[in-house]
Amino acid sequence: MIFFATLIVLGVSVALCLVRAIKGPTPFDRILSISSIGTIIAIGISVHGFAFDRPDFVDISLMYILLNFLGTIAILRYYKIKRKKSNVV
Amino acid sequence: MNFLLINFFLISLLLVTTFFIFKTTSLISVVALTGAFTLLCSAIYVNLDAVDVAFTEAAVGSGISTILMVMAAAKLPEGKKNKLINLFPSIILAVAISLILIIIIANLPLLGDPNAPIHLHVVPEYLKESKDFFHIPNVVTNILASYRGFDTLGETIVIFTAGLGVIALLTSNTLNRKTNFKKNKKNER
Numbered sequence: 001m002i003f004f005a006t007l008i009v010l011g012v013s014v015a016l017c018l019v020r021a022i023k024g025p026t027p028f029d030r031i032l033s034i035s036s037i038g039t040i041i042a043i044g045i046s047v048h049g050f051a052f053d054r055p056d057f058v059d060i061s062l063m064y065i066l067l068n069f070l071g072t073i074a075i076l077r078y079y080k081i082k083r084k085k086s087n088v089v
Numbered sequence: 090m091n092f093l094l095i096n097f098f099l100i101s102l103l104l105v106t107t108f109f110i111f112k113t114t115s116l117i118s119v120v121a122l123t124g125a126f127t128l129l130c131s132a133i134y135v136n137l138d139a140v141d142v143a144f145t146e147a148a149v150g151s152g153i154s155t156i157l158m159v160m161a162a163a164k165l166p167e168g169k170k171n172k173l174i175n176l177f178p179s180i181i182l183a184v185a186i187s188l189i190l191i192i193i194i195a196n197l198p199l200l201g202d203p204n205a206p207i208h209l210h211v212v213p214e215y216l217k218e219s220k221d222f223f224h225i226p227n228v229v230t231n232i233l234a235s236y237r238g239f240d241t242l243g244e245t246i247v248i249f250t251a252g253l254g255v256i257a258l259l260t261s262n263t264l265n266r267k268t269n270f271k272k273n274k275k276n277e278r
Contacts, residue, residue, distance in 0.1 A: 014102065030121045044132065078117060078162065
């Protein structure tokens with residue numbers, strides 16, 4: 001039962017992060033909220049595995065976190081490239 | 090019951106995300122929201138017990154395609170606003186495709202139905218014989234690596250070639266810079 005309670009809390013926090021991703025005035029708000037959505041979903045997958053008695057999905061959540069990190073790095077590098085371009089012009 | 094509730098919640102989040110992907114105008118926020126979309130999609134796949142599909146979705150959708158989209162957005166100039174008239178053909182196409190998909194979904198067998206055609210054709214044979222044939226305990230690996238070995242080899246070659254092409258396109262700038270550098274060195278001498 002405690003796993004389902006955890007799932008409900010995680011769902012609410014995903015919804016709140018999504019609100020920030022949609023409203024966020026600067027792109028950095030969006031990046032931060034999307035990376036935290038990824039983290040929450042990775043936690044949610046492992047909790048989901050325990051809630052439905054199949055706790056062998058933990059490695060998938062590990063891979064999620066790794067890929068999430070990659071995506072965040074890529075978006076931040078985009079801003080680096082853009083800043084360089086604007087300095088040249 | 091819990092399963093249905095989780096599915097309903099995730100799909101409603103997906104709808105909200107889709108609506109705002111349609112609404113936002115800046116390219117980079119569209120890419121970021123698409124990342125959230127694919128993450129939610131793979132959570133739905135995990136909930137539907139299709140763990141391998143979720144794995145692929147996380148690797149390709151959330152990992153690689155986000156990076157590729159960001160690299161492409163870095164090369165594009167700042168976006169202009171599109172007029173609604175220019176969007177009409179794509180809107181008509183999207184509505185037609187979604188209508189076709191809805192009609193097809195209405196005719197699909199139920200989730201996990203044992204009498205669905207896909208469970209009756211060759212699957213019982215694979216489940217019965219594959220372990221004695223190839224001595225690999227996992228049936229999915231067996232089908233991919235043994236029954237469809239040549240198919241998988243061809244797929245891998247195609248994907249490898251596509252990856253090489255993408256890498257060549259995206260790194261062309263740095264290559265040019267290097268050759269320019271060499272030319273400059275020669276001129277100095």
